[in-house]
Amino acid sequence: MTDAFPDPQDAPRLAETYAEVEDALLSRWPETKLEPSLDRIEAFTELLGEPQRSFRSVHLTGTNGKTSTSRMIETLLRALDLRTGRFTSPHLERMSERISVDGEPLDDEAFVRAFNDVARYTHLVDSEQEHPLSFFETIVGMAYAAFADAPVDVAVVEVGMGGSWDATNVIDADVAVVLPIAVDHAKYLGEDPATIAVEKAGIIKPGSVAVLAEQTPEVAAVLLARAAEVGATVAREGMEFGVVSRTPAVGGQVVSLQGLRARYDDVFLPLYGAHQAQNAAVALAAVEAFGTGELDDDLVRAAFAEVTSPGRLEIIRRSPTIVLDAAHNPHGAEAVAAALDDSFSFSPLIGVMGVMEDKDADGVLAAFEPYFEHVVCTQNSTPRSMSAAALGRAAAEVFGEDRVSVVPDLADAIDRAATLAEVGEAIDVSIGAGAVLVTGSVVTVGEARGLLKGRR
Template identity: 90%
Template structure:
């Protein structure tokens, strides 16, 4: 008689539910713990049969804008009747958002199946390598295997962090997209943009097309040097492609985009801010490079009109208006501030801010200060969150004591801010056009989104 308890200890435990997959993945090294190497992911994908070689891909890096641009690229590719896979990170509300096929995140059943398909091999890699597979590496393996299994015609893949040694970089993408580079994750990537650019440039592969968003001169020099080294073709925003014009409009903006092979006028983009218009130009150039052809005007207009980017200047509620934006570094906050000036006339605008411990909280708050009448400092539910009290001390230095309150519970913080926005006279501002901006972290915004969607 066989005793089930005598099964090999290293045999994988297959999951039956989404919660079990989540638990198994979260028990691995978190995304914040890094050991710069492609050894584990290369061993993992090799055991999986190198699924990443079965589809063409567009690979994106940069400091901000990756997820929005990924969603735009995917929407354009789907309009061309290509079957797509999309891998993005981090997620806003649910882990399975990271892996999409045909424009939709994997449902619970498909997510469990994707995990079980690779679970047989995770323990083999763990046993052979100095360090076990991380959460992120396992997710990348799941995504690439799911894309191969679908099968997809094209994958749109966003790096997790950096480029050269990011786990996603086992693909050799046809098109490498580099969005604007600024300082973030300095502990891992470097203290200045040029050093960070050298790491991110690693996604530019021999023979690829490198689609480069507008960069500072020192960053551009690093990227161009890498492209020359590997023989990649370069397309630069402001030279080979770009935004010809943009006008804020109800629900977004109307843009004219100069692509690599054509100009596309009167394109409605249902997202706010000049940065999203620039993301759209980058996405268009990436798809033109991927398809090697001019796109139909009507197809481009129809595709961009469908684009969504949850948690990116997303109006989640009215009366008062509540806007969510996942800006988590000064560069991202600058884009939000410019969009607020450009597209909205909220008065008062009350901020609900929750940031991660390792982020430049003072830098983010300093950028937002001229635009916020009042700020409610809060925190999200993760251990990595800066405490509301610590953030409050930083905010008091930036805003002054009279414009800051500290409310650790996120739901209460949003309620406090909504009350202040609705009762503008309490802070000497006219009633009627008040709004709340929830920002500071993808996690904070994801948790707020979950709370507010339930109330709509």
Template identity: 75%
Template sequence: MSESDARPAETFAEAEDALLSRWPETRLEPSLDRIRAFTELLGDPQRSYRSVHLTGTNGKTSTARMVDALLRAHELRTGRFTSPHVEKMSERISIDGEPLDDEAFVRAFNDVAPYTHLVDTAEPYPLSFFETVVGMAYAAFADAPVDVAVVEVGMGGAWDATNVIDADVAVVTPIAIDHTSYLGTTAVAIAQEKAGIIKEGATAVLAEQTVEVAEVLLRRAAEVGATVVREGIEFGVLNRVPAVGGQSVSFRGLRGQYDEVFLPLYGAHQAQNAATALAAVEALIGGDGPLADEVVREAFAAATSPGRLEIIRRSPTIVLDAAHNPAGAEATAAALDDSFRFDPLIGVIGVMGDKDAEGLLAAFEPHLAHVVITQNSTARSMSADELAATAAEIYGEERVTVAPRLADAIDIAAGLAEADSGDALSSGAVIVTGSVVTVGEARLLLGGRK
């Protein structure tokens, strides 16, 4: 890249275009060399604030958002980095709970742009899209300045670009099998990669894991001298009851008990994410007694997680959920049974070509009366015809409709949900799922950002 390529962007579209011209997130060269060189040129901004680093297979973004909310409720200034975005690239970088607006995003891009070509020319491979956005986030957080950064890995852990940060608290949400072409084909191999975010002297907050995965994480913590706290042992969910608009949850925290806290998110998995977030904040803030009860209640009452069992429309109800692997689909399906009485429930499903589509479809099958198979607008999307062939084997051809255009698929599903609803105590609904991209595109179609 030449000096002229680093000219300042004047609009959000120009910054976005410049970023998208780089290696995509799906093209990886496992090394921290480029991001280290980049952040060094930027003055190592990631060393200027405390941080919570999150990895795992499912639940990272929801947990990160709840950690962020709890920290802000303690009047700490936060930076949050999450990925992928649901609707707009600037969602990835938030300060004080709000995504950067267009002007701030352009400013963040222009602040780092002069240094990108220096790394491109000095390293064997150019900076990727993801590495560049990580640099933007870390620099923007230092510039704000924030007290604490809440950082979600892009993929994996050890060689993820975010891992140039040495976090005070490392959070590992449940690990399952996903991204097998990059991370390995077993949960143990994936755990070995994700364990790389646990650093010397940190506190490792571990969500419930299988025995084999837990052994990998505990071994890593022992090697680096990290303190370990585990869901189900040092912290966890004591009780949860579905409630209107979410659930009421009692938590055992690291420093006390928090009873009947309202959480406006659905499903046992979100209660567990909340317990993990609470333990992470207790670990970061330190002290002896429990966090102030009213602060915890305020933070959780304001919790949101777009595209995660999010009701976007009524009559018929349309729910968006970004489940994109079998473990995520199982958690979503359990939450639907737990929190709603939808009859019939019609699925609109579009997945990426590199995902376990068969496993995801099978996890939803007992819960869906009919499935409308579609695809999203990206080149990585599995074709509707290919996905439909798999669906037909699992659901039977009579329960499968194909509609390659997402807008058509939603219309067909809404019609089916309304036509077949016969139970006076329940009503038909639609769930759009299978991919964060599919959900993001549906969210725009159905009214967009709130």
């Protein structure tokens, strides 16, 4: 640890506006540039006074479902009158969504304050480490400092990528949640689920409770070996807890959940799909494992009824219906496709898809092909986005050229899809039952959400 404070002439200028914070953070290493080490974040949090030691925590990893499950866990904990912090990534529309206290993202003033609280230490780490602090490492430090300052009773923390060397992993969580593991970020994490599981298992710490969603046998073996190695208690979906039953309902579904301590029946969950019922069972087990004991039936029902998860099968507009879902890998797309089949009867369903260059576009397209009458290929505003033309070529291989349109501008792509859904143009179906699903990337969905909220 460095004792000397920075020379005022060398110290970073404190931010006065949200835009200045955003600019300062985006000037750092992007989330996509990774160097597997906790050295920088450990040096950073040490300078900050180890804020992550001042609260208890629930840590989540897995390929899909982390944000929805985090929001469910947070809602249950708040129902127990605990003050919560929540860290999730990436954001949909605004960077400040990543850091929430008491269930609400930091407002602009609080976000600026959180940045300024840590800003004078960032360049100390930059100067002493081989590589500078990244965007992600900096915002993790901001979150942990903001949670300590609040102060929160418990933080619900979603990893950015992986587990062992993810910057969030300077916490030693009471409960480590591992959601289903499939292949994503293969360049950094590995080409098969068992290899990826080794990295994600790193959030399971000595003395913690590992709450494990249902996994393939190969992945389960890796996670159980890690739990045994560090002496963690294990709770497994399908054995110690799980979904007993689920019935699609207007606005979501009604589920019965077996928790670690009790069974909770007739719970309304205002989210769609079997994957969200599974997330609810995991969230319930995580909260029970946190040490709250058996939960009151009415409290559980009331909490789950309040859960929201923006950008996850979110109906953002009617006439025609436009649904947003941030599925960006084949595993996520398959879950969304099953939920569409399960909970909706759209005809035609028109896809609007924009994916990142480094994602398995072919796998995502294949998952949606049986459900989309037509797909409009577009792109989001980031340099990482696959071009609409390249996605269109890939889509033509899966859908056939007659079922593919290429519209690079996202707003125009949504309008084109809405026309196809509403009028059935070039598609022999009845008018009025059509819908649009915007998907393929969190960024694409976030940009679409910003465009469409004003049109409702």
